[in-house]
Amino acid sequence: MDKKPLPKKLAETVQSLGIAEGQIIAFACPDMNKDCAFVKSYLLLTKEMLVIIDGKVNPGNVFVSGSLGEAPEEKTDVSEHEIRKIPLEDLDALKLSSQIRTGLMYCEGRTTEVLSYFTIARYGEMLQLTAAFTQLKHPQTGAETEGERGRRRRRPDAAARRPGEDAPEETAETEKKLRSREHLPVSLRLFSYLKPHRFRLMLVFLCYVAVAACNLVWPYLSGTVLYDQIMSRDPAILKTLHIQGNRFILALGLVVLGMAAAKFLIMVISILQNLLNAVISNHVIMTLRNDVFASMGELELRYFQNAQTGTLMVRVLQDANIVSRLIVDEMPGCIINIFTLVSTVVIMFSLDVKLALASLLLLPLTVFMSAKIRPRLHVLFGKRHRAERRLNTALNDNITGARVVKVFGKEPEEIKKFENTNQKVQDAEVDITKFSALFNASYSFVEEMSTLFIWAVGAYLVLRTEYISYGLLLTFIGYVAQMNRPIQDLVRIFRQWVDSMNAAERLFEIIDAQPQITDAPDALELDHARGEIELRNVCFGYEPNIPVFEDFSFKVPAGSMLGIVGRSGAGKTTLVNIISRMYEVDKGSIRIDGVDIRDISLKSLRKNIAMVSQETYIFIGTIAENIAYAKPEATREEIIAAAKLASAHDFICKLPDGYDTVIGASGRNLSGGERQRLSIARAVLADPKILILDEATASVDTETERAIQTSLAALSKNRTTLSIAHRLSTLRDADYLIVLEHGKITEQGTHEELMRLNGTYCMLKELQTNALALKGLE
Amino acid sequence: MAPMGGPPPAGGRNNMPMRGPGPVNTQEEIDLARLAGRCDEMMQIRYLEPADCEFAEKDSGFIQLKIDGKLYAHVDVYRVFPYTNPAEYLSVRDAEDAFREIGIIRQLSAFPEETGRLIERHLKLRYFTPEIKEILFVRRRAGVVTMKVRTEYGECRFAFRNNSNAVIRLGENRVFIQDMDENRYQIPDVTKLTIREQKKLDALL
Structure with missing residues (x-):
């Protein structure tokens, strides 16, 4: 038995009792009394007797759970403890009784009596003490096994294991065609889920318009107004702003203030719009899921066996998400992006046709890159995702099936299998890094080239013509830069559209599936069945x-x-x-x-x-x-x-x-x-x-x-x-x-x-x- | 497992009609009869009436029960619904005979006050779950949460793993925390804690 040294104060007390430390065979620290108060008691077992040192109840007592080790030693003052010695010949047996959250030790012999109370953390050491006692009293009995039991860890935490979230995406195409009896286009049906939110959606739309308007004003203020009108001291601006005299500094202050206000407005509106989006999308997801779940409940068993359960779960949980993201986040974005693009182009042309044409000349190139080349990156992402999923499955398999693997001694094979899967993840990762490095570099190169081109053409026009000013050029550059994001967004949204429509179709398939087993119109109630x-x-x-x-x-x-x-x-x-x-x-x-x-x-x-x-x-x-x-x-x-x-x-x-x-x-x-x-x-x-x-x-x-x-x-x-x-x-x-x-x-x-x-x-x-x-x- | 020549049951043989002819086999017969005898006991709950029972605490510290003229020197009392109904439905079991159920106390309040106090004290010990009155300190490190709290029994320090099922929510606001040693602590109503304490706790839930 592993022996811990006695706390110092306790060792002194023990010595005063005439017991040498070497005589102590086993020792344990029960930590409660029968009224559930925390005390620090000790049990000492020697060849001759069992010594019980009962701790005093003290409001200052701190209960320290076993895993945290012992309390600071200065608190274990045993001088006032009640000490009781029981000769071993009075004891036949020491037994533990496991309560649910606590335990108690009692003796049998001259009397049957509960000797001490302890919390569950002390169970192990109490068991060692009783085992030592049994060994001492009846050397031939299997006390060791009892001691073993004391050291054994109690049941491990029941960890929640989920099967690998490896749900096959494939859907039964033919079944889908058979069941989809609703002729309304999927996209239109989706909008029916938005109906309860039409006022909120209108508000969201207004937010988008406001943000877009602020965004449109910004390049004009920072380019044309700032450079051409204020910095070149154009008196027209003072007139517009109703400023008397020659106070351009005041005008500058006003313009800067206006620009700051535009940005601030954008921020506030964005927050509002995100809040609204969150409310709407969560509600739509919830309704969709409820519909799907309700419909699943009505379907007969056969349906659950045809469509794999995993696929069903993916549908209910993920598809609703995908769909709602499209209709709530992306659709308004889509509209607003188109709005921004069109109005930007219109403003550009109204400011200067030549410069506008020059600005739009290289635009197709960026559109081409984000529409055609970027999707390849997504293919690679998908590949990595699948590799990772396989890795997860392999891991999950091995953890849940650890016993089977060990029983058959298949560890080396499993490790090899895992290494292969892991290699695939690494390969996919490397591919992504390579391609994205290439793509990002070339994309930003193209972007910068097109900006450079506008700069060059613009500068040429500024130098050669009278009517294009430096400020106007800056305004144009700002607008062109602003067009990049809507274009990228639109390309992404169109790609997601396909995904979401697939997801929506799968959801409606469940919602529409008619239960084959239904009540007959005049179904009977079987009240007092005999059971034949x-x-x-x-x-x-x-x-x-x-x-x-x-x-x-x-x-x-x-x-x-x-x-x-x-x-x-x-x-x-x-x-x-x-x-x-x-x-x-x-x-x-x-x-x-x-x-x-x-x-x-x-x-x-x-x-x-x-x-x-x-x-x-x-x-x-x-x-x-x-x-x-x-x-x-x-x-x-x-x-x-x-x-x-x-x-x-x-x-x-x-x-x-x-x-x-x-x-x-x-x-x-x-x-x-x-x-x-x-x-x-x-x-x-x-x-x-x-x-x-x-x-x-x-x-x-x-x-x-x-x-x-x-x-x-x-x-x-x-x-x-x-x-x-x-x-x-x-x-x-x-x-x-x-x-x-x-x-x-x-x-x-x-x-x-x-x-x-x-x-x-x-x-x-x-x-x-x-x-x-x-x-x-x- | 074969009950070789077990004593025939005292009664109840006729309460359990064994339908179907069944193979004619003496050993089988005895087996069925024995099962039939145990059947009554196995399938019926006895609810203890205050008038029939005499609970007392002996010097030994155990509860003894006298019922139907029989003395059980050491009975243990368990809560059947420890959370949802701690004072009703208490299972009284004979600790000296494999914790066989003697009966169920439907309502402790129906028993004499002294019995109620006695049983409650024992239950308190058995289901020892200090109530957290104040959270003094919470620390998270490497997935292990260490807490220092003040309970009705005094200050407690304990630790638990944050990723396991250590924190159990029961109902809206009731929270149980089980530490690494399987001691349990409860917070009967989280909303009664101060905002600061609730924030400390939120990180764990």
């Missing part, structure tokens, strides 16, 4: 040309339990899926109490059928919320009773946060069996007439399975139960059994009848009994 199920000549296939069931019929009397046996892929899960109308049958009918399920309202159908399936899904929320999922108004007592019936109550109570434990995405992780039991509790609380158990006990151990079975047996009283299982022992309570093979019933009857038949069921039963017997379980 009948399948009449049912034909069904996930793909129209690959039937799973053909002309399939059977009947389950109300209140009985039907066991369904069969190999994987025999159609067991499909059977329960069509009974609960997750999928629509192609031909024939399914009847509950003699009523076709297509004539029963979906709401009452779902209310009468509950399913516990092999894939348990836990929603983010507390355990209580998860159990009450189907019945949110359930009382606490109902929740507890349901959990008890599903054999979940005990494990839930043992969790530190009980029924308030947050589970799901980033919450606490539950084991497969625990999740299974929660979903059973969920079904219990729903109290359905028809209970479907699809491998409900597949992921729990044999003992828990029996416990759950007992609860299920009680539960299936007065209920029709369909139970699917691989393990035939699960079906021991079934009234009637069917064996499915390739969508056909090959054997049916009671357990005895099937055993007498000596067919598949009998064979499976024997195989499993033998297997269990080998394991010594049966």
